[in-house]
Amino acid sequence: MKVMVVMGSKSDSHIAEKVSALLEEFGIPYEVEVASAHRNPQKVESIAKREDVDVFIAIAGLSAALPGVIASHTTKPVIGVPVSGKVNLDSILSIVQMPPGIPVAAVGLDNGKNAALLAIEIMALKYPELSEKLEKYRESMR
Numbered sequence: 010m011k012v013m014v015v016m017g018s019k020s021d022s023h024i025a026e027k028v029s030a031l032l033e034e035f036g037i038p039y040e041v042e043v044a045s046a047h048r049n050p051q052k053v054e055s056i057a058k059r060e061d062v063d064v065f066i067a068i069a070g071l072s073a074a075l076p077g078v079i080a081s082h083t084t085k086p087v088i089g090v091p092v093s094g095k096v097n098l099d100s101i102l103s104i105v106q107m108p109p110g111i112p113v114a115a116v117g118l119d120n121g122k123n124a125a126l127l128a129i130e131i132m133a134l135k136y137p138e139l140s141e142k143l144e145k146y147r148e149s150m151r
Contacts (some may be wrong), residue, residue, distance in 0.1 A: 010136055012039040012128050013062040015079065017069035019043055024068050027121030028090075035129055035142050046074040057082035063135065064128040067113075068121065070094050073103035076113040086131050087130055088124045095147045133140070 014028050025041050026036035032039045044052040046069070057065070057079045065085060070092030080087040091100035093130035104115045116123040126143075 010038060010132060011062050012037055012064050012066060012132075013056060013059065014039055014041045014066045014127075015056055015075060015076045016041070016067065017045050017071075017073075017092075018065075021068045021070065024092060024119055024121040028066055028068075028125045031122055031125035032128075034137065035125075035146075037129065037132070037139075044075075046078040047072075047128050050078065053078050054082050063132050064088065066090060066121075066124045066128055068092060068124075069103075070100045073100035076104050076115075077107050077111060080107065080111045080113050084129075086114065087112075088116065089126050090116055090121055090124045091118050093118045099101055 012032055013024050016025050027118055035040060041055055044056055046053055065079050065087045067079050068090040069075035071094060073091055076087050076089030089104035091104050104113055107113050114127060129143060133143060
């Protein structure tokens, strides 16, 4: 069981920290990598092809190509987290307007917490013990 968190740049680390905190709370192993879809395409491809990963969370701003590039190299779920900036629509639209056949799930701007929760929900399909933890988490929110 593993989540791979990929940031397009180190400046997105404040969002990756939100993801990491929740994954740690649920006891889910994860890794965090910095890899730009434009500056390190070979590294992104190598990350996307990892067999030991169940779900990818890709954090990206500006053109936000990273989630789509990861999705183009894997059949595993990819969750895109658009990063807010001067023109917030750029990153959102880049993630939600993927071409047919290469889906990417999207959460709200800077919403690393929801990305982590969605990853946990996806993994709960394979790892039933996570369902119980999710129920307790939701109860604690009431």
